[in-house]
Amino acid sequence: MNVHETEKLYALFEFSGISQADGAEDADIIIFNTCCVREGAETRVIGNLGIIKKLKEKKPSLIVAVCGCMTQQQAVAEKLHKRCPFINIITGTYKLSRLPEMVKRIESGEKYIFDLELDLTVPCGINVAKRSDNVNNFVNIMYGCNNFCTYCIVPYVKGRERSRRKGDIIEEVRQLINGGCKEITLLGQNVNSYNDGDNDFYTLLNEISDIEGDFWIKFMTSHPKDLSDKVIDLIAEKDRLAHYIHLPLQSGSDRILALMNRKYDIAAYMKKIDRIKKKMPDAGLTSDIIVGFPTETEEDYLLTEKAVRQVQYNNLFTFIYSKRSGTPAAIMEGQVPEETKKERIARLISVQAEIANKKAAECIGKTYKVLCDSRDGKTLTGKTSDDRVIVFESEDKDLYNKFVNVKVTNVKNSKLYGKAVK
Numbered sequence: 001m002n003v004h005e006t007e008k009l010y011a012l013f014e015f016s017g018i019s020q021a022d023g024a025e026d027a028d029i030i031i032f033n034t035c036c037v038r039e040g041a042e043t044r045v046i047g048n049l050g051i052i053k054k055l056k057e058k059k060p061s062l063i064v065a066v067c068g069c070m071t072q073q074q075a076v077a078e079k080l081h082k083r084c085p086f087i088n089i090i091t092g093t094y095k096l097s098r099l100p101e102m103v104k105r106i107e108s109g110e111k112y113i114f115d116l117e118l119d120l121t122v123p124c125g126i127n128v129a130k131r132s133d134n135v136n137n138f139v140n141i142m143y144g145c146n147n148f149c150t151y152c153i154v155p156y157v158k159g160r161e162r163s164r165r166k167g168d169i170i171e172e173v174r175q176l177i178n179g180g181c182k183e184i185t186l187l188g189q190n191v192n193s194y195n196d197g198d199n200d201f202y203t204l205l206n207e208i209s210d211i212e213g214d215f216w217i218k219f220m221t222s223h224p225k226d227l228s229d230k231v232i233d234l235i236a237e238k239d240r241l242a243h244y245i246h247l248p249l250q251s252g253s254d255r256i257l258a259l260m261n262r263k264y265d266i267a268a269y270m271k272k273i274d275r276i277k278k279k280m281p282d283a284g285l286t287s288d289i290i291v292g293f294p295t296e297t298e299e300d301y302l303l304t305e306k307a308v309r310q311v312q313y314n315n316l317f318t319f320i321y322s323k324r325s326g327t328p329a330a331i332m333e334g335q336v337p338e339e340t341k342k343e344r345i346a347r348l349i350s351v352q353a354e355i356a357n358k359k360a361a362e363c364i365g366k367t368y369k370v371l372c373d374s375r376d377g378k379t380l381t382g383k384t385s386d387d388r389v390i391v392f393e394s395e396d397k398d399l400y401n402k403f404v405n406v407k408v409t410n411v412k413n414s415k416l417y418g419k420a421v422k
């Protein structure tokens with residue numbers, strides 16, 4: 001999401017006649033588009049601002065802006081201003097499109113802008129973005145989230161769900177495909193609850209999959225409570241919808257899921273997984289898991305391990321629970337000690353590594369349609385419809401942004417290796 005927001009910022013600045021610098025040393029304007037979903041991202045911003053302070057001392061005309069969801073939090077933004085008074089612009093997630101205008105105001109002599117005002121209008125028309133490559137392009141279909149999972153800061157910093165109009169999204173996708181794009185990832189905090197007032201996610205996906213061209217569509221993120229059977233069946237049916245579903249589980253314990261306010265239990269989650277596997281035996285499944293949520297016991301953790309073994313994901317994104325201030329979980333009793341969290345996550349990673357290796361070995365001898373994403377033509381890499389990375393050999397090196405059939409010949413640490421075949 002943040003990568004794509006930054007692509008849109010690049011395009012907006014280019015419209016204002018401001019181009020991308022080669023690096024921080026050459027820049028006249030430095031912008032941090034921050035994320036606060038994980039504590040680590042916030043810490044990195046603070047660390048990087050220390051380096052920028054030195055640059056600003058050497059070049060006082062340097063304009064420094066911090067925007068995004070970290071600074072959408074009033075208290076964090078105020079603290080940052082006190083700690084780093086050299087920052088010229090502090091704004092949040094709602095005013096990103098106004099940044100070029102704010103920069104002009106600073107250039108005209110204004111010393112400091114602090115603007116966290118909410119703007120809940122849904123942008124109309126096509127999103128302009130300076131996309132970094134043609135292979136995988138992002139298209140926002142909605143913004144915000146209504147779910148209020150108790151560990152998550154997103155609804156507080158990105159607001160309630162707002163969906164873009166279906167017609168705008170279809171036109172943006174069509175333009176990208178006409179421009180040569182082969183893979184589009186539809187983005188939203190909870191894409192399954194897309195609704196522009198007249199159309200739901202099923203209708204949107206169905207119409208996109210009928211656009212002429214050689215491409216495939218992926219999307220993220222799905223919420224298990226909202227992923228409908230209709231959507232699963234559509235993915236199975238339509239060639240242009242990639243057989244890849246990222247379905248965050250977060251925990252295998254019903255007690256923890258309830259405390260997280262996830263609004264599904266393990267039985268409902270497994271029902272969705274069973275339907276996906278039945279309709280698409282070749283589907284690639286991945287998930288997010290949080291380890292060490294407040295009050296998580298060894299038994300709760302073991303239920304997560306059990307669920308992971310049952311689903312057999314291709315890949316897992318595992319996180320140690322970290323407190324996000326302002327969320328209900330941050331003040332829950334029974335915070336789990338750091339050593340316990342670290343020990344559990346290490347175990348989970350090793351369980352998943354074993355599963356991923358086994359699943360990768362099952363690919364040997366099979367042929368996959370792969371979208372090549374390497375430009376240099378030396379080491380050819382690409383991704384399959386089920387979102388696996390594959391390294392392959394081919395006599396034809398000019399394969400960037402082309403679909404190619406690749407037979408898997410070898411596997412190393414769950415990574416696939418193969419050869420292009422006719």
Ligand code: SF4
Nearest residue numbers: 145147148149152154
């Ligand atoms: S659905 Fe996702 S974005 Fe929304 S509150 Fe839950 S974790 Fe956060």
